[in-house]
Amino acid sequence: MSKIKTRDVKKDIKSLNKSPQTINRMQSLYDKSRRYQKEFDTPTEQSSDEYATNHLSELGNDLASQGKQGAETLLRRASDHRQRVKSRKDAQTIDFQEYSKKGAKQRHAKDQFRRSKVKHGKLDSRFHNMGIGSESNHNKSPLSKAQKRRFKVVRKSTVKTSAHAAKTAYKTKQATQQAAKQSARAVKAAAKTVTEVAKKIAQVAYAGAKLAVAAIKSLVSLLIAGGWVSVIVILIICLFGSALYVFGDSSSNSYTPISAEVEAYTPIIRIYAKNHGIPDYTELIKAVMMQESGGKGNDPMQASESGFNTKYPRTPNGITDPEYSIDIGIQNLASCLSSAGVTNPVDMDHIRLALQGYNFGNGYISWAQKNHGGYSVANAAEFSDMMATKNGWTGYGDKQYVAHVLRYYPYGHINQGIGNTVITQVALSQLGNAGGQPFWSWYGFNGRVEWCACFVSWCADQGGYIESGIIPKFAGCVNGANWFKDRGQWQERSYTPSPGDIIFFDWQGDGVTDHVGIVEKCENGMVYTVEGNNNNSVRQATYSVGSGIIYGYGVPKY
Template structure:
């Protein structure tokens, strides 16, 4: 049997060989690393530690630059948004100036401006916040990248890199703080923009309110124009009644010609032009002329009183109704065969003619009389007994009487023709009463009805129509009777709006019981009832001594119509808050 040959394996030697190979490889790696470092040094490059530090530093710089760019972009956007808000604010200011726009347009402009400003501000805030968040996120990502890079360089460079990482972290924190500061600044700018938007909204709201006020004024003006138009139409209808038969007899051509002629005649030279005499035509309006003549009339009465010495004054009579005076003036002026004139405007010549007609229709007479009378005086004898003593005295009486002529009597005096009398009747028709109220007193509508009635009585003296209507058989202090009479003419007593009272104290009590009373600090309205507490020899006792009707309030003064003012119906005026005014009743008209 042949011998099997085997190869002998020395395992220990093989292990040693592997260790030798590993050692050789480590040696080669060390040599290569040394050569690499040497080459880096020979090529002028930095060490691995410095290289890592440079990498980190560059990354930090990149972070700072990115942060700066983001902040700059956010700030720029904020500035642009602010400019846009300012531009819209200027547009709203322009809209505010255009207050004559209809209220709906102003409100729409204000609403759009407000929504636009709020939307713009919100978008600015959101954009800035997103930019800040993105900046912080970028900084954090860069921080993680730097840390990973530092770890990958190996333990040999870790110690050197830690300092650089800390420096980079400080830079990152600084960048974060800068970003936060920028965000805060931008938010402040956004808040400022919000405030600007709110101010813009307020301005727009004010513009809307101004537009509503302008619209309200336009409505009032429109109403006045409508009323004037209605007046003109009524005048035209009244003037064309006499031509109905002629128009019916002719053809359509005749109708057109007659209507055109009538319109021109009515506007330019008709007696119905008197209804437009209170308009602003460049001269003095009729309301002022009437007040001026009333003042002259009161002056005549006062002149008579001052011209004589008397002990007792007795006045009686009534003045011509103003609408009759103006009707006679309108017909006479426009139909004068020698010098016809229109009556829609006023000049010195026409005013002189009107005064002449007024004094021809109103006559003031006066006389004095001495009377010897027995006067009974009661005294106390000191023991509780009343002693009557008869004394004979002689007193001087001053009698003032006012008489007037009617429109028909003046038509007879001036020799009016049938056509002139017909025009006079048309002017004085009851359907034109509201037109006369507007011409004489500037009152339109029913709100000033009691004022119009009171004004129509200005100049009447003695009070006989008022105290006799109340039920007295002889003269009494008649100021309250006058107010009651005016209220009755308007139907206010029957309606329970104003009481029938002859004593001022009773009138005050009636209004106070119904919660219709204001003290003298109140600014009254036309138609309110004014009550006085005179500061006479007895002083003011808190009880009313006199009453009247409020005509109007202008320039800090209250104008009144009062009965029994110097024993006549007069227009008076006082400063608002006058100490002798006890207060005002405010009827619920």
Template sequence: MLSIGKAIKTREVKKDIRVLDKAGTAAERIREATIRTKDAAERSPSPQETSANDYAINRTSDYADRAAHGAARQVQDQSRRAVQRVQAHRADRMAESAENARAEAEQGVRNIGDEVRIKTRERADGMVKAKGSTEPSIKALPEKEKNIRQSIYSAAKSRRAARTGLEKAPKRTIKTSDQTGRLRIKTASEARKLGKNSIRTAKASKRAIKSGRATAKTARESSRAAAKASQAAAKAAAKTSQTSAKVAVKASQAATKAAITTGKLAAKAAAAAAKAAATAGKALASALAAGGWVAVLILVIIVLFGGALCLVGAGNANAVEPVSAEVQAYELLIAKYAREHGIQEYVELIKAVMMQESGGRGGDPMQCSACGYNDQYPGGITDPEYSINIGIRYLADCLHAAGVTSPMDLEHIKLGLQGYNFGAGYIDWALENYGGYTQANAQEFANLHGGSYGDVSYVPNVLRYYPFGRIPTGAGNSNIVNVAASQIGNVGGQPYWSWYGFSGRVEWCACFVSWCADQCGYIDAGVIPKFALVSDGVNYFQSKGQWQDGSYTPKAGDIIFFTWSGDGSADHVGFVENVTDGTVNTIEGNTTDSCARRSYPLGGYMILGYGVPAY
């Protein structure tokens, strides 16, 4: 049975040795797989190769990764099991050897004891048979006793040797097993390290492959982007060519839109106040540089009350359009010549005039070549500084002639501005006939000089760039009148009915009124309703208690409703521009399919009544 057990254990040990050999072979395969992976990475396809090559690279990288991880795990597990079996086998063999030695020693002791007893008995028998004398037996006794003692000593010594062998055998077995285990563990550790190195190498190769794929992807995306850019350029060229044919048709509409003199009021007073403060801040810096205390005081008022302007309805700082960078670049020259000509508090007004005249461009930014003060450039001024000097000098004359008292004196500033455009003769004529400026008498003056004389909307066009031009100046609302006046000449009403939401032309007089109100922010503020039916407008103002009949004397900005047959039906609507000498002057949309001025007798039968918004 012992021999069979030994044979089985010997086979197991040989099997474990074969496992370790396989572990070494696996480690060698890992090393070879790593080398193949590196070679594959070095031979990775260029970014221009196809996706099939990318697939092959991915498969190679995945195979190397899986092989490295699997082999490392197999080596580790098999090495651990082999070491454990070898240690157990070694311990069993040593224990078996010790047990055999102990059994042999005990058997030896028993054999020696038996031999000693036999010899002792034989010697005793010999002594009894000797009858002649007892002396030999007495002499032989010590020798025999010595032999017995030696035998006993030898047996004891053998027993001690066996015991010592039994004690030392397990220690030697354990030491040998420990050495063998450490050797196997060291081998397994080296195999694991090799596996880890292979895994790191495989990962590095995989990163290199991914980098190659990323480069290829970038190249493909660049190619697609270039192709798209080329197509976009081709489409843009085609679109430009198609659009150019429409430019001429839309030119008049674009010019009309560009002529809008005011922007929308802000829906929120906070935003309006912030923008008013920003605009006034720039003006304040200019006024401080000019030393104008009156202008500083006015700007402080604007900062304090700018946010409330949108509520009272006469425009606000949000409606002010900024001057161009070209105009701003002349600010120092403007301040210099404003001081020289005594209007240092009007720097912002001068900038607004320059913006309307030229936008700050060209050699004559103040457009004053025809001014009587130009004695250096009879063919037209080409020196910007000279133009600024002459233009400010002429504007100062106009402001003085109009009786302007401060940058806030808008009624007289309007007269002076129209005089700058028409010539100083207009100021005297307007004062003598009307006591001042109105847009209606500006039109009349132009008609007296051929109808196409100057710019009858010059004043609202300038004031859209002037921050002080948004301060309320009295009853009525000139701001919405200025917006309506800026649309005079529009034919067809397309901007208004399309803004309202119609896809085709409709009777658009109410759409025009609503559009102007929206430009001022009055629809959002609930001051004027958005309506396309004239009767809806009548019903709104009547429901609000803001309705006056035809006998009422209206103010600028009131909304006039007409009944052509006098039967009380609401047929048409427009804005009141002013009332002069018993005549109501209006600005209307869709009158002969255009925006135009009209006049009616105060209290005439065709006037149904007036909506009086709470501006």
């Protein structure tokens, strides 16, 4: 760019034409603008507001250096303009000193771009109309066409710099939004991956674990019924059940599937479960119905004697409408669950209390909580005997109702280890029973026999293990031992047993078993047992591991 020629200026002349000097300043400003633009294209921590601040500050310094009179004129006009801006409240102050002190603030990209244009538009007008002369002469000198062109170049470059800054800020905002969208997509993809993994595990469970299959089916039922609160908990149980199967835990095989008749009632069960506030307990309701009737008859929930029955006689099988039976039975179970403090479908300690209350009546729940702190096989037997004596009956309810129901409940076996503990609890509940009449008469004998095997079989039946094929029904010790041997479930006397194992004895040492009991536990090299017909009573006994009077062990696949 060629340099504009100007006439010589003598220092002793007070009145000067400052237009050429203004053009030179604009040329300098243009060079600085180009430099600012290059700096902006290079990564920097300065914002677009800081660029504008520096730019205007330098411009003010250049103008102030022109002399006292020119500075006073500039400041006076700046002050006037500041007052106009303050009154209108729609423009930005051009007081360069105050602007520098305030510092830069981030603004919206579009607003920044608009204000930049306004500022530079004001400067256009200022320099175009500015005439800086002596105190007595304020005549303004118009700019030539060449000067105007140069001024436009400077203005365009300055505005372009601010526009570039605004555009960059806008692109940064877009990039941030795009990054947020990508993060959201990543989270969604991760969730999808977790779902696929769960499906794969479920497929493994379907391949062979009956319990996991039932649990997954119940999970689907919960989803359909809207039982979202328990879904995550039960999903964990399902996956845990699958893992047990994969790694060879046979306890999952103790689950007994419900019948087609009970399954057919599922839609009705869901409706009344929701009506009575227990939509998450559909599978438990099915298990109760399975134990009560197998889904057969006009009173499938055996709810006729319930206090909630107001339509039919409160006598056994008094209800003749299956749907009404389901309604009343679910209402009764909901009351028991509430009284027992059940929190979710896998809260097994409280569910056991609620189930026994469903069979005995709600009064058992408060009695067990007050006297024993909750449910146990022993206190269920105690309550049954107490109520039978009080009413002059031979029996009261089902002492083993909990075990009978839970064999049909998919969540009742995995997390509580019910398989090898129920039979020992049942056996312990009979301690002190003398003569064995309940056990040999249950088996089918009309008079007393050596009843140790009858006792073991009775305990197994109370836990549902005979029906599920886990333990045989046997009255002779030899037959019982051979049953386990034939299935590869036999261990010799040196074996360290587990609770629930069936222990066989050989009193004579002749290689023939002649007594049987149930292992309660094994600790510190000692085997603790519960035995029927031990001196004609149910008693506990203790033996050393590997004792010579031990014949061997049947090991049920709980």
